[in-house]
Amino acid sequence: MEIIAKGISKRFFRKAGESNYFFAVKECDFSLPEAAVTILTGHSGSGKTTLLSMLAGLLAPDAGLVSADGRNLYGPDDRENSAFRGRHLAVVPQGRAVLDTLNVLDNCLLGLRLAGREAVDSIAKAEEWLDRFEILPLRSAMPRELSGGELRRVMLIRALMTEAEVLFADEPTADLDEENTEKVLEALQTAAHQQQKTILIVTHENEALKIADRVFRMNKGEIVPA
Amino acid sequence: MKRLAVKNLLGRPGRTAALFFLVLLLSLTLCGGGLVLSSLRTGLGSLENRLGADVIVMPAKAALKTDLDTLFLQGTIGPYYMNMSTVDKIAKTEGISRLSTQIFLSSMRASCCSIPIQVIGFDPESDFTVSSWLKESRQGSLDEGRLLVGSRVNANPGESIKLYNISCPVAGQLQPTGTGLDTAVYCTLPTIRTLMTAAEDLGGYSSISGDPSETVSAVYIKVKEGVDPKDVADSINVHVRKVKAVQTRSVITTVADSLSGLERILTLLIIAAAVLVWLVLFAAFTLMTGERKKEFATLRLCGLSRGRLAGLVFREAAIVSLLGSAAGVGLSFLLVHAFSGALGNALGLPFLLPSAGTAATLALAALFGCLLAGPLAAAVSARKLSRADTGLILREG
Incomplete structure (x- = not known):
């Protein structure tokens, strides 16, 4: 699935008032091809996360259009947009995004369950991923008992479990040790090259560049050559 | 979900x-x-259902000392009595359709009595206030010496309550009314007169004067159709001495x-x-x-x-x-x-x-x-x- 953004912009107000704003992303044209890992780097505050959110259908641009295989991600029907997002797009956000009332295994299966796509072998598959990322003993633990790195792996498993065609990962290796960083990057590379997924990784870490098919850099809301 | x-x-x-x-x-x-x-x-x-009477007549002394509402809410006016001859005078008043008497007695906080309680004696023959309630409660006939107890009296049918050293079997329990009537016990006039005699013997009631068989506590009156209860009450207050007649309607309205x-x-x-x-x-x-x-x-x-x-x-x-x-x-x-x-x-x-x-x-x-x-x-x-x-x-x- 190809994601295409045409002339998208997003501005934020520093304080209340029409004139006091800045562009987090400015008139950006961008595309994510299938079966490739695209990496977006840049300084903090350069607009990487805002761009990722807009491409993932989570933040409506002030101007421009984002489409997935020709379908507008910000169409008028929220139910259709959400169903499409749940089925085809998976996101690993930068911050903590798990349900505190569910245990690790239930959090891993959350995306599948909400999309009504849980299968008989879903639990076994989730356990395989948990084992691969060395957190299987924590399958019944609650999120509050997990470290930042463990939580990040849970969010990644949740995204991988949905088997969505497009995966957006914002700093997926933050808080991870070298060994787990390797495993996560390998999983993302496999997803892109063997399962033909479209992958966008936003990162500060040079380690991730090793699996990149394409690298871009953001500067003051604009994409510049890496 | x-x-x-x-x-x-x-x-x-x-x-x-x-x-x-x-x-x-x-x-x-x-x-x-x-x-x-x-x-x-x-x-x-x-x-309203329990009262049934249009006018109630009580000894003037009781009317002076008792808030009239108390009679309706608690069921009794306390130890005040009038002579049967007074009842005869009341009965002569124009406009009366039915008349029934009741006698009130309180048990003592002493070893002679199981519990401190109000006892209400009524005449099943002439009564038109308690009897309908007894029917609603599906209680059988009330033989002499037996009691019917209010819903909040802690005694079950088959048990006995001792009043002035007389053991009275409980014949049944009545439906609740939400008033003080629920905490009283009921018996026939002969039974309450026996209890009054026993009370006098024990010194429980100095105010019972004369022959218990000749005293009553209150007279309940139903007026004839078309007659204003006020006229009957006024007539009694004018013509019969040492009594006070009140309309139940006025109390219910209060x-x-x-x-x-x-x-x-x-x-x-x-x-x-x-x-x-x-x-x-x-x-x-x-x-x-x-x-x-x-x-x-x-x-x-x-x-x-x-x-x-x-x-x-x-x-x-x-x-x-x-x-x-x-x-x-x-x-x-x-x-x-x-x-x-x-x-x-x-x-x-x-x-x-x-x-x-x-x-x-x-x-x-x-x-x-x-x-x-x-x-x-x-x-x-x-x-x-x-x-x-x-x-x-x-x-x-």
């Missing part, structure tokens, strides 16, 4: 308990308040007036309390909006639509509301039932729990109201939450 709602509620026991408590309070206010109001109305209706005033105050208080609790519930849901922003952003991230997200919030609110309101209704019934006597005494009005049908209607209304109140309080929060931009919330970290 249903499982997720339940898990969310169980996963946040403190928050769930607080919401549950608020809904319980709302339900308790609505159902409990409704029950109290309904019990007062039922009590007044019961009082009770009804106090009830009406109290009803207005109680209704206002119930509405004010319910609105206040609902506002707190609304504030609780609004405060939770901020607290749960990340949680809802995560669900949106996983593909949950705004509608389904609002549905989840409503489902949680509905589950808590159902449980809280059911508990509140249950607690209302328990508390009002347990304290009905104390409530009646405190309010100084007849207090009788409503019929099962009325109680069920009240319970259903409170349940329905609270079931709506929870989701309604959550509606604004649900809308606000579902409108929030997921990307922005995640961006905030």
Whole structure:
């Protein structure tokens, strides 16, 4: 699935008032091809996360259009947009995004369950991923008992479990040790090259560049050559 | 989604308990308040049915010392008596259709008596106030020496109550009236006269003067159709000495007036309390909006639509509301039932729990109201939450 953004912009107000704003992303044209890992780097505050959110259908641009295989991600029907997002797009956000009332295994299966796509072998598959990322003993633990790195792996498993065609990962290796960083990057590379997924990784870490098919850099809301 | 709602509620026991408590309070206010109001109305209706008489005549001494309402609410006027010859004079008054006498006696707080209690003696032949009640209570004939006990008297049929060293078997228990009549025992005139003689022998009643067989405490009068009870009462007051005749209607009107005033105050208080609790519930849901922003952003991230997200919030609110309101209704019934006597005494009005049908209607209304109140309080929060931009919330970290 190809994601295409045409002339998208997003501005934020520093304080209340029409004139006091800045562009987090400015008139950006961008595309994510299938079966490739695209990496977006840049300084903090350069607009990487805002761009990722807009491409993932989570933040409506002030101007421009984002489409997935020709379908507008910000169409008028929220139910259709959400169903499409749940089925085809998976996101690993930068911050903590798990349900505190569910245990690790239930959090891993959350995306599948909400999309009504849980299968008989879903639990076994989730356990395989948990084992691969060395957190299987924590399958019944609650999120509050997990470290930042463990939580990040849970969010990644949740995204991988949905088997969505497009995966957006914002700093997926933050808080991870070298060994787990390797495993996560390998999983993302496999997803892109063997399962033909479209992958966008936003990162500060040079380690991730090793699996990149394409690298871009953001500067003051604009994409510049890496 | 249903499982997720339940898990969310169980996963946040403190928050769930607080919401549950608020809904319980709302339900308790609505159902409990409704029950109290309904019990007062039922009590007044019961009082009207129980009295049946148009005019009551009592010794003037009793009328001076006793608040007339007390007679109706407590059933007796205390140890005041008049002679049978006075009854004959009263009977000669124009316009009387039926006349019946009653005698009141109090037991003593002494070893001669099992319990301190009011004893009411009546004549089953002429009575038109107690007998219909006995029929409603499906009690058989009252033989000499036997007692019928009020609903709040702690004695069961087959047991005996000792009064002035005389053991009186309990023949049956009467339906509740919500008045002091429930704490009295009833017997025929010959039985109460035997008790009066025994009381005099024990020095229990110095005020019983003369032959007990020639004394009565009150005369109950039903006037002929078309006759104004006021005319009969006035005539008795003019022509018969040392008695006071009162219209029951005027007393019932007094009770009804106090009830009406109290009803207005109680209704206002119930509405004010319910609105206040609902506002707190609304504030609780609004405060939770901020607290749960990340949680809802995560669900949106996983593909949950705004509608389904609002549905989840409503489902949680509905589950808590159902449980809280059911508990509140249950607690209302328990508390009002347990304290009905104390409530009646405190309010100084007849207090009788409503019929099962009325109680069920009240319970259903409170349940329905609270079931709506929870989701309604959550509606604004649900809308606000579902409108929030997921990307922005995640961006905030």
